[in-house]
Amino acid sequence: MSILVLADLHEGQLAGATAHVVAAAEAIGGDIDVLVAGEGVQAAAEAAAKLNGVTKVRVADNVVYAHQLAEPLSALLVELADDYTHVLASASTTGKNVLPRLAALKDVSQLSDIIAVDSADTFKRPIYAGNAIATVKSDDALKVITVRTTGFDAVSEGGSGSASIEAVDVVVENSQSSFVKEELAQSDRPELGGAKVVISGGRGMGNGENFKLLDGIADKLGAAIGASRAAVDAGFVPNDMQVGQTGKIVAPELYIAVGISGAIQHLAGMKDSKVIVAINKDDEAPIFQVADYGLVGDLFEILPELESNI
Amino acid sequence: MKVLVAVKRVIDYNVKIRVKADHSDVDLTNVKMAMNPFCEIAVEEAVRLKEKGVATEIVAVTVGPKAAQEQLRTALALGADRAIHIETDERAESLAVAKLLAKVVDEEQPGMVILGKQAIDTDNNQTGQMLAALTNLPQGTFASEVAVDGDKLHVTREIDGGLQTVALTLPAIVTTDLRLNEPRYAKLPDIMKAKKKPMDMKTPADLGVEVASKVSLLKVESPAERKGGIKVASVDELVDKLKNEAKVL
Numbered sequence: 001m002s003i004l005v006l007a008d009l010h011e012g013q014l015a016g017a018t019a020h021v022v023a024a025a026e027a028i029g030g031d032i033d034v035l036v037a038g039e040g041v042q043a044a045a046e047a048a049a050k051l052n053g054v055t056k057v058r059v060a061d062n063v064v065y066a067h068q069l070a071e072p073l074s075a076l077l078v079e080l081a082d083d084y085t086h087v088l089a090s091a092s093t094t095g096k097n098v099l100p101r102l103a104a105l106k107d108v109s110q111l112s113d114i115i116a117v118d119s120a121d122t123f124k125r126p127i128y129a130g131n132a133i134a135t136v137k138s139d140d141a142l143k144v145i146t147v148r149t150t151g152f153d154a155v156s157e158g159g160s161g162s163a164s165i166e167a168v169d170v171v172v173e174n175s176q177s178s179f180v181k182e183e184l185a186q187s188d189r190p191e192l193g194g195a196k197v198v199i200s201g202g203r204g205m206g207n208g209e210n211f212k213l214l215d216g217i218a219d220k221l222g223a224a225i226g227a228s229r230a231a232v233d234a235g236f237v238p239n240d241m242q243v244g245q246t247g248k249i250v251a252p253e254l255y256i257a258v259g260i261s262g263a264i265q266h267l268a269g270m271k272d273s274k275v276i277v278a279i280n281k282d283d284e285a286p287i288f289q290v291a292d293y294g295l296v297g298d299l300f301e302i303l304p305e306l307e308s309n310i
Numbered sequence: 311m312k313v314l315v316a317v318k319r320v321i322d323y324n325v326k327i328r329v330k331a332d333h334s335d336v337d338l339t340n341v342k343m344a345m346n347p348f349c350e351i352a353v354e355e356a357v358r359l360k361e362k363g364v365a366t367e368i369v370a371v372t373v374g375p376k377a378a379q380e381q382l383r384t385a386l387a388l389g390a391d392r393a394i395h396i397e398t399d400e401r402a403e404s405l406a407v408a409k410l411l412a413k414v415v416d417e418e419q420p421g422m423v424i425l426g427k428q429a430i431d432t433d434n435n436q437t438g439q440m441l442a443a444l445t446n447l448p449q450g451t452f453a454s455e456v457a458v459d460g461d462k463l464h465v466t467r468e469i470d471g472g473l474q475t476v477a478l479t480l481p482a483i484v485t486t487d488l489r490l491n492e493p494r495y496a497k498l499p500d501i502m503k504a505k506k507k508p509m510d511m512k513t514p515a516d517l518g519v520e521v522a523s524k525v526s527l528l529k530v531e532s533p534a535e536r537k538g539g540i541k542v543a544s545v546d547e548l549v550d551k552l553k554n555e556a557k558v559l
């Protein structure tokens with residue numbers, strides 16, 4: 001078995017997701033190479049070389065791979081894929097954008113969002129917003145897979161930088177797509193996907209200004225702040241905060257849902273959290289069916305009290 | 311330009327699914343079916359492009375059983391001009407659907423193809439990207455804004471960290487995210503008129519595509535059920551439980 005992991009980058013740095021994908025690769029077993037593709041990604045390559053379990057880091061550092069656009073990245077992966085039995089990426093917006101394109105170019109299926117490895121060709125993945133878990137077997141010669149990071153504990157960093165780093169000199173052409181701009185959310189808080197504590201607000205927050213009520217609590221707990229789709233749709237907060245079937249999937253130690261009713265699409269994104277707290281004024285809200293601790297009441301009274309008590 | 315829209319018949323998003331007792335699949339008998347919500351957004355976007363004078367004709371396509379014609383009729387009622395039904399009772403995976411759609415792209419030569427980003431049954435999020443690969447066209451996935459600018463298509467994409475805008479050459483493949491638009495409802499007169507709009511029938515064999523996939527579904531299980539917990543009476547009690555019982559504070 002030989003596995004190629006496409007590294008996730010965040011503003012040019014190695015994103016935390018990659019260590020989870022390497023863990024999934026370890027569960028499959030075999031040599032694990034990591035591909036770092038982008039522009040000015042030497043530091044990311046060095047960080048990837050420190051991950052335990054990685055044999056070799058391959059670096060494609062060229063302007064054509066900047067911003068990891070799907071067209072050049074999948075063309076690059078097509079060139080490299082013949083050396084491997086599996087190509088893995090995290091189920092991030094980059095992984096989801098690139099890997100299906102690679103799979104079709106290689107005339108193989110793609111498995112999305114695996115949460116467990118049964119064997120080198122058999123995997124578990126959630127379907128129907130996580131309301132069913134499918135076990136699927138792939139007989140394709142090349143397995144192309146995106147990994148749900150919450151399903152695999154991150155590998156640690158060996159610190160030794162033991163994996164070798166090797167330049168890939170394949171440069172593809174791309175005249176079809178070009179980068180125009182990016183508006184990335186700036187925040188000092190932990191990343192939603194990796195945070196130990198997440199506090200999310202829903203439509204019950206009333207407006208964007210009121211999300212400040214979550215700030216003090218998040219500061220004290222070192223939490224990331226999330227939201228329901230209703231809160232995003234209403235314009236209270238930006239789209240990258242959405243937790244759910246079609247937003248981010250989180251599984252922190254503690255998830256606090258405030259003014260969120262608990263629609264199945266929201267539950268799909270957070271029901272694997274270790275401890276769930278729900279704060280809602282409607283004692284029949286479905287969120288209470290999954291909450292370990294429910295507190296019925298007005299969030300505008302509860303939040304300030306919670307902030308001063310923790 | 312001609313715009314092709316792919317729509318899928320799926321379980322209604324409000325329905326809570328059940329797994330079959332023999333764990334072979336999800337039980338869909340007598341379950342309410344509907345157009346995949348992301349496909350509704352795709353149809354709506356095509357209709358808006360036509361209202362703006364950008365699109366000249368809208369063709370809706372589906373791959374699925376006879377009953378999937380209901381979703382094509384819905385697309386026609388919402389403003390599609392004609393429809394293509396590729397009929398199969400087999401479970402068509404994303405790669406097979408993408409191959410079938412690529413054949414239709416070949417025949418129809420659209421300026422743009424709009425798909426949903428994800429079908430809410432398989433949660434695959436693949437078909438648009440695969441279609442782009444097979445047709446060798448650029449892709450603008452998870453779109454929250456689409457604008458034609460001369461010979462380029464500007465697509466604003468919802469990415470993990472925020473928003474990204476890319477410029478694509480046309481023809482191009484677009485997949486919709488939730489905030490691209492708010493779909494309208496079909497009006498009764500339009501539903502009546504839709505019955506008279508043309509619908510072409512084809513089979514995968516007509517198009518020379520093998521639907522069978524190399525991925526087999528071995529088992530479908532219910533996820534581990536979360537036990538409902540308790541209700542606490544006050545913030546003090548909540549903080550106490552989190553500190554001393556759950557030990558997460």
Ligand SMILES: Cc1cc2nc3c(=O)[nH]c(=O)nc-3n(C[C@H](O)[C@H](O)[C@H](O)COP(=O)(O)OP(=O)(O)OC[C@H]3O[C@@H](n4cnc5c(N)ncnc54)[C@H](O)[C@@H]3O)c2cc1C
Nearest residue numbers: 202203204228229230244245246247259260261266281299
């Ligand atoms: C295809 C599709 C995909 C979707 N994907 C997602 C997704 O990824 N994530 C997601 O979240 N949703 C998603 N949704 C939407 C989902 O169906 C729900 O509409 C949404 O989650 C509801 O958000 P909410 O709980 O904030 O709002 P509501 O359902 O309106 O609930 C608001 C809650 O706030 C409570 N409340 C109000 N005021 C107060 C107060 N003062 N104090 C305390 N409580 C109060 C109310 O009792 C209520 O329970 C999707 C829907 C579709 C169709």
Ligand SMILES: Nc1ncnc2c1ncn2[C@@H]1O[C@H](COP(=O)(O)O)[C@@H](O)[C@H]1O
Nearest residue numbers: 316317373425426428429434435436437
């Ligand atoms: N059977 C199908 N018929 C028509 N379009 C489909 C079909 N399956 C998937 N699609 C399209 O591809 C999108 C993404 O689906 P998927 O990649 O399966 O999650 C859907 O929203 C549809 O636009």
